[in-house]
Amino acid sequence: MTVVLGAIADDFTGATDVAVAFRRGGLRTVLFFGVPPEGEVTPPHDAIVIALKSRAIPAAEAVSTSLRALRWLRNRKAEQIYFKYCSTFDSTPRGNIGPVLDALSQALSPARVLTTPSSPEHGRTQYQGHLFVGDALLAESPMHDHPTTPMTDSHLPRLLREQTTTPVALVTHDILRRGETAVREAIDSKSGYVLVDALTEEDLRLLGRIAADSPLVAGAAGLAAGLAAAHASMTPPLTDTSPPSGPAAVLSGSCSARTLEQVAVMKRLGRPAHRLDPVATPDPEALAAGALAWYDSLTEPGPLVYSSSSPADLRRTQQELGVSRAAAILEKATGLIAVGLVERGVRRLVAAGGETSGAVVTALDVRGGVIGTEAAPGVPWIHPVEDRRPALLLKSGNFGDPDLLATASGS
Template sequence: MSLVFGAVADDLTGGLELAAMVVAAGAPCAFATAPPEHLDEPAIVIGRRTRVADPALATTDIRRIGQWLRDRGARQIFFKYCATFDSTPAGNIGNCADVLRELTGSKLTAFCPSFPEAGRRVFQGHLFADDRLISESPKRHDPLTPMTDPDLVRVLQAQTPTKVGLIPHQVVRAGFDAMAEHCDRLVAAGIGFALADAAVPDDLAALAALTVDWPLMTGNSSIAAYYPALWRERALVDPGMPAPRLAPVAGPGVVLAGSCAERTRRQLEIFGGERPVLMLDLAEGDADRLVASALDWALPRLAEGPVAIATSAGPEAVAAAQARLGQRRAASLAEEVLSRLAEAFRQIGVRRFLICGGETSGAVLDRLGITSLRVGAYRAPGISQALAEGPVPLAFCLKSGKLGPEDMLLPMLASMERGEQA
């Protein structure tokens, strides 16, 4: 089967969500953290950890994955990043898109981060979080990728030498022909990248129809949900099939949270109303001591039900840890501690893992040596399940720190135990 859709995601939570959306739309989709030896599905998402990596390392990594997808005849390459356009002037969105543009020979590549279902919308090139500009939202306090400028044309242009333009909302609403003519004008003006406005699902559907045959597309996962129906119209994939039902996984469950997003902190607060939560203080700076104390705390409590261990903290606590340890060391310490805890928990029989945060998710899967997951159907922002198959299956939910209902943690762990996908 030819590869219709080859995606590379800049973190694992977004990659899993993208794969789950494709599955829910009726197209088989593989999910891996590295190029697999065998691939039977018409679509694949490869989740990487380039979002906050050194820009040179990120572009090298994305080029390698992009070349692998090209070598397997991918009809379209899709670069997935966060709906909040998580990046800095150094990258890693524009620089990574540049190498994919070079590989594919794309004349014009669109950028569509909008996720209306999660309240992320782009209008006249400006990103909104619910009813306010992203620069006025809690995202401005992100410890690694604070968003202080809502103008995504300007944000992207700082990351790339490629000229950046806009597909404005009035053009999107005017229909396919108007968009195609506008894009022709952008190309004639020497513009290679274009931010695409999208405020409602109909805008995403229109942009999907415009870009489904483009060799390179970028965006959040939400626009890709509209591609499988278009693939079927073109006889590129078999007619829609029911989404797989993941097998139930019994055994203890844990929440490991590294995200400092306001939504994750609220989810932990609600979880804590029913089950124990341990908040680790990274300012202590000693990974061995933090891991040991967390295990001593968790082991007697796991017999009674799920527990949560978090390095999540508010802006003031994050600033204190960064002041003592440095920004990168504070982040890497959180990943080290939580991934080592995941490894220890697996050894004592924990089988269900709910991981909050893209970088944390990547660190956990790396530590556990898991390179592929069987993906269940997408249900809602932040709610998708996956299974690491093997002699002892492990169930996962890899959740973006900013997404998911406030009360999702305990129900999600219960869903893994039931194996539900409906």
């Protein structure tokens, strides 16, 4: 079976975002967590997304695992590779966007790589080379305080040049206003990595048509949707999948402003809520055992187990335990809690945050799944390929309306 599009995503929630962009564009899409074994049997598909946890690891490791994913996709005859990074360009001067782009480019030898993090549906737009989050420049948004990739600059060419020796060019929005021919000519005149402004979904569909024949494209879910639209006319129609049912629970570890709002809504609605405190209980097994004992005492449905906290509280936790130790405790505890919840009959599991989602998927040993209906834009239900696994909703920290966690885990 030919793979029209093969995507390599740098985190789990970002992978679900790009997978649903492909599906919404009309492509049957399968998502794998990690690089599958060579003999992996896949359901019928047009696109495959491989979710990695490579965003914040050392650059050399990110390159190595991304190249393994590339080899797997090329062995499946993937016609086009999409490197999916975050729509807020999460990275540092050490990477990992630049180093991974360099490695993929060396392997695929494209004449140039069209890229943009623009995703208007999620409030991310690129204009004059600057990235905006809603009405705010990236460096003036909550991403300025991100615990692992604080974004203190908004100018994308400058950010990318810090991470690579490959030339970085810019095509600004005034060129897009002149039409497709002018944009093609502008892009074709560049080499290396070509960042292109995009403000609307129509801009991204135009860029998708232009990039449809390129061996390598990079960006967020917005450009992925544009590519899917360009390819969808050549693929079979989708068959829909029903939303999942059964007992639900929410695990939240993201400290983004939107997730904190979603946690507050669940509490305000009277949902049972249990806070994980790694300072008070630094043993992850004891932390998980306490949460599961609390769950066993409940009579109300749709509970929330969370470690999400304000930036000030997060800093205090990290100062007390150290950044790495605090993250490791919560990741281990979250995985143990996920396993315990499934053993207790949970059939729908909502995870808020990239690290939380990764911990859940790893602990449950979910290899992959078919992309189903969306609970919110860019947040699909995933139906695992393995039996006896719960349906998963993996939510990127900043995604969804304030009531998303409550509605997704409702009856």
